[in-house]
Amino acid sequence: MTGIPSISLLAAAAAPKIDLHTVDYLILLVYILVVVGIGFVLKKHVKSASDFLTSGRSIPVWVTGLAFLSANLGAQEVIGMAASGAKYGIMTSHFYWVGAIPAMIFLAVFMMPFYYGSRARSVPEYLKLRFDEKTRGLNAISFALMTVASSGASLHALAALLHLLLKWDYNFSLIVSSVVVLAYVLKGGLSSAIYTEVLQFFLIVLGFAPLVIIGLNDLGGWSGMMSAMKPEYAHSWKYMGTATANPMGVEWFGMVFGLGFVLSFGYWCTDFLVVQRAMAAKTMGDARRTPIIGAIPKMLFPIIVIVPGMIALALAAKAGSNYGIPVGVTGETDYNLVIPSLIAHYLPTGMLGLALTALMASFMSGMAGNVTAFNTVWTYDIYQSYIGKGKSDAHYMWMAKFATVAGIVISIAFAYVAKNVDNIMDFLQLVFGFVNAPVFATFLLGMFWKRATGHGAFYGLLVGTVAAMIFHGMSSPKILEVGETIYWIKGAWINSHFQFTSSMAQNFWLAIVAWSVCFVVTIVISLFTTRTKTDAELKGLVYSLTDKLKEEGEPLWMRPAVVGSVVLLIAVALNIIFW
Amino acid sequence: MNFDLRLPIGILFSLFGLILTVFGWFTRNDTEMYVKSLGKNVNIEWGIVLLVFGVFMLFLAKRGKKA
Structure with a gap:
């Protein structure tokens, strides 16, 4: 999501010619x-x-x-x-x-x-x-x-x-x-x-x-x-x-x-x-x-x-x-x-x-x-x-x-x-990808499970990042011939156990693995560690401990849940129209 | 914050519209300025679109001030 298009100074032999006036x-x-x-x-x-x-x-x-x-x-x-x-x-x-x-x-x-x-x-x-x-x-x-x-x-x-x-x-x-x-x-x-x-x-x-x-x-x-x-x-x-x-x-x-x-x-x-x-x-x-x-x-x-x-x-x-x-x-x-x-x-x-x-x-x-x-x-x-x-x-x-x-x-x-x-930017983007992939698991558990602890969140994030790194090392963005190798930034620097048909598929699955590992590790470590925050301290920070916002007094078109549902339905309709 | 963004938006696009319309008018017969696939100069048309949008934003900003 944070990728920047790579534009080389020597990029195009036939770069478009533009004259400004x-x-x-x-x-x-x-x-x-x-x-x-x-x-x-x-x-x-x-x-x-x-x-x-x-x-x-x-x-x-x-x-x-x-x-x-x-x-x-x-x-x-x-x-x-x-x-x-x-x-x-x-x-x-x-x-x-x-x-x-x-x-x-x-x-x-x-x-x-x-x-x-x-x-x-x-x-x-x-x-x-x-x-x-x-x-x-x-x-x-x-x-x-x-x-x-x-x-x-x-x-x-x-x-x-x-x-x-x-x-x-x-x-x-x-x-x-x-x-x-x-x-x-x-x-x-x-x-x-x-x-x-x-x-x-x-x-x-x-x-x-x-x-x-x-x-x-x-x-x-x-x-x-x-x-x-x-x-x-x-x-x-x-x-x-x-x-x-x-x-x-x-x-x-x-x-x-x-x-x-x-x-x-x-x-x-x-x-x-x-x-x-x-x-x-x-x-x-x-x-x-x-x-x-x-x-x-x-x-x-x-x-x-x-x-x-x-x-x-x-x-x-x-x-x-x-x-x-x-x-x-x-x-x-x-x-x-x-x-x-x-x-x-x-x-x-x-x-x-x-x-x-x-x-x-x-x-x-x-x-x-x-x-x-x-x-x-x-x-x-x-x-x-x-x-x-x-x-x-x-x-x-x-x-x-x-x-x-x-x-x-x-x-x-x-x-x-x-x-x-x-x-260098490919490398940095790769590292940021490892760090970003598991992060939503931490927020999801933090906001919707009051038992999640600081130790669980911290080590869950770290292990999720390491899992992303290992998965990258074990996957390739193309189906490899026997004996074929690829540049390490693209993956398969451990082995090529998981072979995908594109780098996009490899990235999506890397994110799935990192998120899942972070989610499970955060839960397991949280269950084995003591809570450091009381229910009172978590009020306003966790869903089950926070008073629900009342929208009844607002007109329908001002209610986030109502308008959000309509927007979602339109998005579904667009997917069907261009199926 | 007492700052109405519609004012600078209105000023910017009114200026863009004026520039394109005036430029389009002075080059209306210059085939170099034609969009080849349309076979005509569309700077005036698009300039007017920008001008209308800019003036509309200025109108909203003025109405907002009155309120």
Whole structure:
């Protein structure tokens, strides 16, 4: 869920050529001035560390709802989902209708009351209140490392893309985009990041919609596009009976349990980067409605980010279209350049500037989201807990701003590492995958089983991570011939006992194994260790010990459980329509 | 927080709409600016869409202030 598209500086032998004109630069300049201006306007509202790091819980619900969706609308979503659309067709919608909507509704209805009601300022702090200090420390430190690495990877991808498409100097792109993000985050803190994420949401919709409209028109509409694709690319479930029958190489159980449950609930329900948006809402009701408001456009977002990939797939197959998906120097198709190549193919000067500004905004917004999550976890969960206890609010405000600058500087360092060290980002993504895979088991048991203990949670997480590592060492992302070996980052560095038809299937099953091991180990260790928290201390943190929220007085359309159920039904209907 | 995000959204997209519409008008006969598959210049049309959206957001922001 945190993957960043890999864009090499030498990526494409046939990279799309894009020439920007004055009007395109003017659009980009106007956007930068407005987002930096928002930061400066918000500066006067930031009077305390709480204002800077948590927005003082004062953001309107329509803003937190769209920011909840937009926090995930970084490079992976825009570049990566279009790439997947071209690679897997309509099956890519599983990342939305299976891999996002159910988890967002679960968070809204069942988990948000504990995050918001406990007055925890971050997800790691919830773990401290529910379990103990060591569980919080493990989660906080791994999360802080992940956010700056993701931010650096996003920065590298942006600079590499601009160098490839526009021939901009790599260092110039890196520094300018970092300075813009720093300018508005340092002034307005989390509020700045949230407000610019919403701005970026509208920009992506209005910047990429022409691409979809013009592309579909060129192919003779939706039916024209679908008829140009092979059948297995035009159905989301029909070919999922076996892994070899569909382009993803994943069978239905791995998809539903691996992506739809373990990975998606692990990301949407426990990743502080997205949960932080809901925690900034004004009231408990607004905090619960935030993920649901985000889920509604999320369901429809495949139109903006996946359909362009499908257009590219159909267009490349259409005789006389004069379009081909870019090919890299190794001769392999480079799907990450699908969106830039479509922009170059269809959009004239003016609309080109709008689409490229939307693309840059998605990268910068992804970076800002990571930096604001990092500065909160660093200040509250690491610095205040272990280094500088009992200091004044002004001191923590200073530390939060210092962490913002440090987060950007570390991101730049990570970007240069990604540029100069082969496979380093693949390695980091692998390690983060090991750490993330079991985490939802800990939260699920913590919130819904009062007997779960701190020792159980901590060692469950550790053993789950080790299980993920071992499973990776015993599995391969392809069916190997006798004596065939693969590069160790791809797996099978112990043996190749489990052989999958794709790396996606391998990742889904790795997550299933890690989650299951963590779940069982946490239960067993909890049963053999003494509870350190009384029922009174766990009130507001565990489902069975917390007063149920009363929704009877609210109109139907304001009740999270009711609206969430309707959204889920629509998601089910979409799965059936595109079966 | 006394800050209405609809105002900067309205300003941004009104500006984008104006830029695209004016640019589209001055280049309306320039075939280089055509979307090849449509055989025409659509900067004006999309500029108007952005302008309408921007003005609508400004209207919402103004109405919100009155309330």
